[in-house]
Amino acid sequence: xxxxxxxxxxxxxxxxxxxxxxxxxxxxxxxxxxxxxxxxxxxxxxxxxxxxxxxxxxxxxxxxxxxxxxxxxxxxxxxxxxxxxxxxxxxxxxxxxxxxxxxxxxxxxxxxxxxxxxxxxxxxxxxxxxxxxxxxxxxxxxxxxxxxxxxxxxxxxxxxxxxxxxxxxxxxxxxxxxxxxxxxxxxxxxxxxxxxxxxxxxxxxxxxxxxxxxxxxxxxxxxxxxxxxxxxxxxxxxxxxxxxxxxxxxxxxxxxxxxxxxxxxxxxxxxxxxxxxxxxxxxxxxxxxxxxxxxxxxxxxxxxxxxxxxxxxxxxxxxxxxxxxxxxxxxxxxxxxxxxxxxxxxxxxxxxxxxxxxxxxxxxxxxxxxxxxxxxxxxxxxxxxxxxxxxxxxxxxxxxxxxxxxxxxxxxxxxxxxxxxxxxxxxxxxxxxxxxxxxxxxxxxxxxxxxxxxxxxxxxxxxxxx
Numbered sequence: 001x002x003x004x005x006x007x008x009x010x011x012x013x014x015x016x017x018x019x020x021x022x023x024x025x026x027x028x029x030x031x032x033x034x035x036x037x038x039x040x041x042x043x044x045x046x047x048x049x050x051x052x053x054x055x056x057x058x059x060x061x062x063x064x065x066x067x068x069x070x071x072x073x074x075x076x077x078x079x080x081x082x083x084x085x086x087x088x089x090x091x092x093x094x095x096x097x098x099x100x101x102x103x104x105x106x107x108x109x110x111x112x113x114x115x116x117x118x119x120x121x122x123x124x125x126x127x128x129x130x131x132x133x134x135x136x137x138x139x140x141x142x143x144x145x146x147x148x149x150x151x152x153x154x155x156x157x158x159x160x161x162x163x164x165x166x167x168x169x170x171x172x173x174x175x176x177x178x179x180x181x182x183x184x185x186x187x188x189x190x191x192x193x194x195x196x197x198x199x200x201x202x203x204x205x206x207x208x209x210x211x212x213x214x215x216x217x218x219x220x221x222x223x224x225x226x227x228x229x230x231x232x233x234x235x236x237x238x239x240x241x242x243x244x245x246x247x248x249x250x251x252x253x254x255x256x257x258x259x260x261x262x263x264x265x266x267x268x269x270x271x272x273x274x275x276x277x278x279x280x281x282x283x284x285x286x287x288x289x290x291x292x293x294x295x296x297x298x299x300x301x302x303x304x305x306x307x308x309x310x311x312x313x314x315x316x317x318x319x320x321x322x323x324x325x326x327x328x329x330x331x332x333x334x335x336x337x338x339x340x341x342x343x344x345x346x347x348x349x350x351x352x353x354x355x356x357x358x359x360x361x362x363x364x365x366x367x368x369x370x371x372x373x374x375x376x377x378x379x380x381x382x383x384x385x386x387x388x389x390x391x392x393x394x395x396x397x398x399x400x401x402x403x404x405x406x407x408x409x410x411x412x413x414x415x416x417x418x419x420x421x422x423x424x425x426x427x428x429x430x431x432x433x434x435x436x437x438x439x440x441x442x443x444x445x446x447x448x449x450x451x452x453x454x455x456x457x458x459x460x461x462x463x464x465x466x
Contacts, residue, residue, distance in 0.1 A: 002395075003390040005049050013039075016036050017036060018032040055395050057394075058389075058416075061414070063269060063328065063371055063416055064416075066270070066272035066312060066315060067272035072308070073311075087100075088304065093298060095296060110265075110309075113313065116280070119280075121276070122277070123276065125235075125275075125276040127295070130292075130294050132288065133153060133233070136262070136284060141196045142164035142198070143157060143197075144197055145167055146205075146212075147168065148202075149235065150202065153235070170205075181224060184224060193227040193228075195229070201235070203235065203236045203238065204372065206238055207403070209358055211370060218232065234250070236263055237265070242270055262284055264276065265277040267312055271312030273305075277309075328417055331424060336369070338428040339356070342428070347439060352378065353381070357374065373414075377411065378409075382398035382411055384453065385398070388431075391456060397411070398411055413427075
C-alpha cells in the first residue's frame with residue numbers, strides 16, 4: 001500500500017546519521033550534522049515515491065489534469081509529428097546559435113495570448129524569477145516585496161544589485177504605501193526618478209491560496225511614484241490556466257497588462273509541461289540578455305520543450321480547458337460547503353484545532369475561488385493529520401518552517417479538475433474523523449494522547465529504526 005511505502009521511507013530518511021559517520025571525511029560529517037537538525041524536528045525534505053491514480057490527489061501541480069488525462073501529451077506528439085526534422089538540442093544560448101525560428105514563433109503566440117509586448121522563455125519559473133531579479137534592479141534601486149513571495153524570488157534578491165530590499169506585510173496595500181512613502185521621503189533619488197522600485201508580488205500565493213490585491217497596489221504605486229519609477233513583477237505561476245478568460249491569469253483578468261512591467265508564467269503546473277515565461281517589453285528583454293547570467297549563459301530551450309509548452313498553450317488559446325476551470329471552482333466550493341455545514345468543523349475551529357483563513361472571509365461573495373487551500377493546524381499536528389490522510393489513501397503534504405513561517409504549519413490542499421466529488425466527500429470525512437478524535441483527546445475522553453493514525457505511523461517508524 002502506498003501509505004506504508006511513504007511512511008516507512010519517511011522514517012528511514014529521518015534516521016540520525018552524523019553520529020554514525022565517525023570514520024567518514026569530516027566534510028560529510030559537517031553536512032550531516034546540519035541535516036540532522038531537520039531530522040530531529042521531522043522537517044527533513046526528501047524524495048517521495050510517486051503514487052498511482054488509486055490515491056486521491058490533493059497535492060500535484062496538474063491543476064487542469066492535462067498531464068494525467070494525456071491531453072497535453074497528445075497535442076505535444078502531434079506538434080512533433082508536424083515538425084519531423086526538428087533538432088533535439090538548441091545547441092547554444094540565445095545570444096549565439098540557440099535563437100531559432102520556432103522558439104521565437106511560440107514566444108510571439110504566447111505574448112499575443114497574454115496581451116504582452118514580448119515573452120522570453122526560460123528553463124523554469126524559478127530561473128525566470130532569478131533571472132529578472134538579478135538583472136533588472138540597478139545599483140541604488142529598491143526591491144519591495146510581499147513578505148510571502150516564493151523562494152525563487154529570495155534567491156533573486158541575493159543576486160540583485162539593488163541597494164534596498166524591503167518586505168511589506170502580506171497582501172496589505174497600506175503596508176506597501178508606508179514602505180514607498182518612506183523610500184521617497186528619506187532618499188531623494190526615488191522622488192526625483194533617478195532610482196527605481198521593483199515591487200514583487202504573486203497573483204495567487206502558493207502556500208496561502210489568497211489573491212493579490214493587485215488593483216489597489218498598482219494605484220498606490222502610481223500615486224506615490226507618479227514618474228513611473230515604481231514598477232511591478234507579478235508571479236502568476238498559480239493563476240495561469242486557473243483564473244481569467246481561458247486561464248490567462250490575474251493580470252489579464254483585471255485588465256492591467258499595460259500597468260505591469262514583468263509577469264512570470266510557468267508551464268510546469270496547469271499546462272502540464274515544463275518551463276518559465278517572462279512577459280515583458282524589449283527593454284527588459286535586453287536587460288536579461290545582457291545582465292542575467294543565469295539566462296545568458298544557459299543553453300536555449302530545446303525544440304521538444306518549446307513544443308510541449310506550445311501544446312499546453314494551444315489548449316488554453318482554443319478555449320479547450322474551460323470545463324476544467326469550472327470543475328476546479330465547483331470542487332473548491334463543494335469542499336467549503338461540506339466544512340461550513342459540519343458541527344465538527346465548527347467545534348474544531350472554535351477550539352483552535354483547525355482553521356482555513358480563506359473561510360474566515362465572506363468566501364461565497366468572492367468572484368472566484370482558488371485551488372490552493374491551506375488547512376492550518378496547531379504546530380506538530382500537521383504530521384498527525386498527514387498520517388490520517390495518507391492512511392486513508394489520499395495525498396496532501398504537511399508544510400512547516402522554513403517553507404512557511406514559524407507557527408503556521410498546515411496541510412496544503414490542492415484541488416484539481418480530476419478530483420471527484422466522492423474523493424472530496426472522503427477528504428472532508430477524514431478531516432472530521434481526525435478532528436473528532438483530537439477533540440476527544442483534548443477533552444480527556446480518550447485513553448491515548450496520540451490519534452490512531454499517528455500511532456500506526458510511529459509503529460511503522462519504530463519497525464524501520466529497529
